[in-house]
Amino acid sequence: MSSFCSDNSNRFADPICNRALYETPRRERMPCLLLHGDSNIGKIKITAKFRRAHPSEFDERTGVERCPVVSVQMPPTPDQHRFYSGLLFELGAPHNPAAGLATLERLARDILRRMSPQMLIVDEVHHLLAGTYREQRASLNLRKYLPNDLQISMVLVGTRDAVLALQTDSQMISRYRPFEIPRWRESENLRRLMAAFEKVLPLRKPSNLSRREIVQVVLEISGGLTGAISTILNDAAELAIRNGDECIDIAHLERVARAHV
Ligand SMILES: Nc1ncnc2c1ncn2[C@@H]1O[C@H](COP(=O)(O)OP(=O)(O)OP(=O)(O)O)[C@@H](O)[C@H]1O
Ligand SMILES: [Mg+2]
Missing domain, CATH: 3.40.50.300 (P-loop containing nucleotide triphosphate hydrolases)
Incomplete structure (x- = not known):
């Protein structure tokens, strides 16, 4: 993806x-x-x-x-x-x-x-x-x-x-x-980036990726690097599609993070 x-x-x-x-x-x-x-x-x-x-x-x-x-x-x-x-x-x-x-x-x-x-x-x-x-x-x-x-x-x-x-x-x-070009921090711009990712991920249900809890977890796992944010969200989306959830939640992100360690 x-x-x-x-x-x-x-x-x-x-x-x-x-x-x-x-x-x-x-x-x-x-x-x-x-x-x-x-x-x-x-x-x-x-x-x-x-x-x-x-x-x-x-x-x-x-x-x-x-x-x-x-x-x-x-x-x-x-x-x-x-x-x-x-x-x-x-x-x-x-x-x-x-x-x-x-x-x-x-x-x-x-x-x-x-x-x-x-x-x-x-x-x-x-x-x-x-x-x-x-x-x-x-x-x-x-x-x-x-x-x-x-x-x-x-x-x-x-x-x-x-x-x-x-x-x-x-x-x-x-x-x-x-x-x-600084690493991402919690900000309106980052929330916009997350919302933009949500638009292009092929999930059937809304994940509301720009909400605070999700943004904080993604920031922690990615270290604020755009490439890492992209990989994490793509992997989480793939997981959500495979197990039929069709939306990304904290649990998907945590599983993806464990897989990356
Ligand atoms: N705006 C964006 N939307 C989606 N993905 C992005 C965006 N910006 C960067 N990426 C993804 O992040 C990854 C890293 O991007 P890029 O290669 O531009 O980084 P870089 O800063 O040039 O890294 P390096 O210093 O290692 O060359 C790529 O896989 C790219 O697809
Ligand atoms: Mg480069």
Whole structure:
């Protein structure tokens, strides 16, 4: 069973949707953001939603596809060659992966210049820390100069380690405004998320998932991580369907929690 509830991404997409970030006219010092949060909090869902909201368009006049938001993942080590190769793949640009770094870099920059995206999102930035000191410096430099060179806003996404990686460079810290995606706490937003889950779960009877007792148990079991909330509710729904209850109650959640220990 898989479901997607928009409340979480609506709440957190704010920093990316932020007009300053997306609509700043091109200039040398474009605004940049470092979006960070625990693993499983839902970072990729947020950026994916933002991308969907800004789809590519074909420009009849120039014959070039204009892609307002380009998104790429940082490879498991800060390897520039793999980064540019991944970026070219995302840009739909055929290239010889065996080509040298300088060639791939030039090609990627040329294509980005032509496609003129407004924003470049780089996910899994914490992988920076997996590299040697030299690799880390090179990778940081890339993230420092790309926004200037191409005059695009850059959004770096990663876990708290991403903040640590950037803190090693004072220019990066002044450049990238950090924004933390916090774990869920009891709130109106969380109740809305739970209600949104209830709408997409295929249960015949109402569970009233946004009620206090349920929210508190789900928070305790999930540690406030969106991914864990999703798994727990999906598993509880499956249990409720299998045993014919057709709605989720505390007992289902507790059984699911025991199964996860
Ligand atoms: N709004 C949402 N509605 C439903 N499920 C969600 C939502 N946001 C995230 N999830 C689920 O949570 C899980 C984790 O999400 P995601 O991969 O975006 O996390 P992440 O923060 O990028 O984690 P990591 O740092 O490990 O890459 C996924 O299985 C995803 O389906
Ligand atoms: Mg992720």
